[in-house]
Amino acid sequence: MYLSDELPTTTSYQKVLGCGCIIGGILFFMYFQIQQKPVSFIWKPVQVWYTPEQRIKRPTYINQDHAFCGPCPADKRFSTAWQLTDLVTLISPKTPFLLNIGAGTADGGIYDPTYPLLTNFTPLFSALLIDPSTNPSHFNAYPNRSNIHIIHDYIWSETIVENILQKYNISKYFTLLKVDIDSYECSLLQSILQSGYQPQIIHTEFNPIFAPPVIFIPIYNSTTKHDWKPPLWSSSGPFYGCSLSALSKLLLSFNYTLVELDFWDVIYIKRDIVELIQVQVPLNDKVAYEYGFMSHSCFAYCRGNVKLYNEHIDGAIKTALNQSNFTKYMTNIIDLFAPVSKKTNLKHPYIISI
Numbered sequence: 329m330y331l332s333d334e335l336p337t338t339t340s341y342q343k344v345l346g347c348g349c350i351i352g353g354i355l356f357f358m359y360f361q362i363q364q365k366p367v368s369f370i371w372k373p374v375q376v377w378y379t380p381e382q383r384i385k386r387p388t389y390i391n392q393d394h395a396f397c398g399p400c401p402a403d404k405r406f407s408t409a410w411q412l413t414d415l416v417t418l419i420s421p422k423t424p425f426l427l428n429i430g431a432g433t434a435d436g437g438i439y440d441p442t443y444p445l446l447t448n449f450t451p452l453f454s455a456l457l458i459d460p461s462t463n464p465s466h467f468n469a470y471p472n473r474s475n476i477h478i479i480h481d482y483i484w485s486e487t488i489v490e491n492i493l494q495k496y497n498i499s500k501y502f503t504l505l506k507v508d509i510d511s512y513e514c515s516l517l518q519s520i521l522q523s524g525y526q527p528q529i530i531h532t533e534f535n536p537i538f539a540p541p542v543i544f545i546p547i548y549n550s551t552t553k554h555d556w557k558p559p560l561w562s563s564s565g566p567f568y569g570c571s572l573s574a575l576s577k578l579l580l581s582f583n584y585t586l587v588e589l590d591f592w593d594v595i596y597i598k599r600d601i602v603e604l605i606q607v608q609v610p611l612n613d614k615v616a617y618e619y620g621f622m623s624h625s626c627f628a629y630c631r632g633n634v635k636l637y638n639e640h641i642d643g644a645i646k647t648a649l650n651q652s653n654f655t656k657y658m659t660n661i662i663d664l665f666a667p668v669s670k671k672t673n674l675k676h677p678y679i680i681s682i
């Protein structure tokens with residue numbers, strides 16, 4: 329898919345071939361050479377799955393992060409996604425490092441998707457675990473060792489680089505960035521990547537209310553971040569994190585490829601590493617979403633969860649996709665759900681588009 333985007337178009341070839349003479353042939357050859365060059369060093373092809381049947385079979389395991397949706401029974405929370413341990417093993421970092429933003433979970437951290445890496449991976453991971461919660465029961469199962477640090481703080485887009493990445497001397501090419509903040513993931517990731525940090529793997533969450541190709545992004549503003557009622561991260565409605573397409577578009581601009589989608593968890597890997605380890609990737613966001621979220625064994629139990637499915641918005645999206653102005657139609661609907669400023673009574677700004 330990516331490769332064909334870079335190839336010269338058929339019409340360009342036809343124009344050159346049209347002259348039907350030797351010079352034309354030579355020109356064509358030169359043109360072909362020039363056009364081919366960037367292609368070969370930009371992106372090499374990778375293994376792609378188009379349909380679930382083509383997906384390489386993975387062993388099933390219980391993804392504890394899915395406990396969130398309440399009524400889904402434990403034996404339905406299984407996943408056939410690549411686990412982080414599998415992927416990190418393929419990459420085999422010499423000095424593995426994890427930056428985990430939003431590291432606290434019930435039962436001392438054991439439900440965090442990175443927990444197995446910290447307990448069961450050699451060489452031992454160094455890690456910086458961050459969470460605003462100071463409740464020891466959200467952390468006390470993490471290994472107590474000198475190369476794992478826990479910080480209790482909120483993380484903001486405007487301070488992450490100075491207060492965390494630079495302060496703790498984190499390498500530009502660290503192994504794994506995990507983000508779970510239920511709010512401004514897109515803004516935070518943009519700040520980190522824009523500063524030149526290139527984590528090999530990014531594990532984050534998206535807002536599944538907005539299926540591909542819908543772009544939904546709550547616009548972050550450091551001046552008004554405390555003004556919203558409710559704050560995005562404590563919202564019990566559909567207005568919180570950015571959509572899958574928003575996330576993929578942002579990360580693609582930094583050369584990250586979607587590798588895995590497991591319910592609302594997503595894993596992106598730096599494109600050059602995907603080529604190197606030859607891990608299989610989904611064709612696009614849509615097939616990944618349909619397989620990993622809509623067809624997930626927990627989905628049926630989670631439709632009642634207001635952060636996962638909203639009938640009103642779902643219906644509106646279907647109608648809006650057939651309107652001349654998608655954004656205009658959707659704005660009337662999303663405004664109903666947007667948090668309101670305690671100071672100005674204005675609605676939380678956001679982007680909704682296709």
Ligand SMILES: *[C@@H]1O[C@H](CO)[C@@H](O)[C@H](O)[C@H]1NC(C)=O
Binds near residue numbers: 472473
């Ligand atoms: C971690 O281990 C150190 C020394 O082994 C000990 O002093 C400290 O209390 C431990 N911390 C926790 C949270 O258990």
Ligand SMILES: *[C@@H]1O[C@H](CO)[C@@H](O)[C@H](O)[C@H]1NC(C)=O
Binds near residue numbers: 499
């Ligand atoms: C920061 O890390 C680099 C290696 O990643 C090391 O060479 C350097 O000494 C470190 N600086 C500080 C201040 O710890």
Ligand SMILES: *[C@@H]1O[C@H](CO)[C@@H](O)[C@H](O)[C@H]1NC(C)=O
Binds near residue numbers: 549550551552
């Ligand atoms: C952030 O909000 C303040 C106060 O409403 C406003 O003046 C400013 O323009 C906003 N910043 C951006 C980047 O939108």
Ligand SMILES: *[C@@H]1O[C@H](CO)[C@@H](O)[C@H](O)[C@H]1NC(C)=O
Binds near residue numbers: 369370581582583
């Ligand atoms: C993405 O990869 C291309 C090709 O290797 C490179 O030219 C470009 O600078 C990269 N972009 C970023 C943001 O790293």
Ligand SMILES: *[C@@H]1O[C@H](CO)[C@@H](O)[C@H](O)[C@H]1NC(C)=O
Binds near residue numbers: 647650
């Ligand atoms: C979309 O609009 C076209 C014509 O405007 C109409 O024929 C079609 O039935 C519409 N589809 C849906 C799903 O509303």
Ligand SMILES: *[C@@H]1O[C@H](CO)[C@@H](O)[C@H](O)[C@H]1NC(C)=O
Binds near residue numbers: 655656657
């Ligand atoms: C769609 O509507 C929005 C306002 O809701 C407007 O800003 C935008 O220019 C419109 N786009 C088109 C293509 O008409």
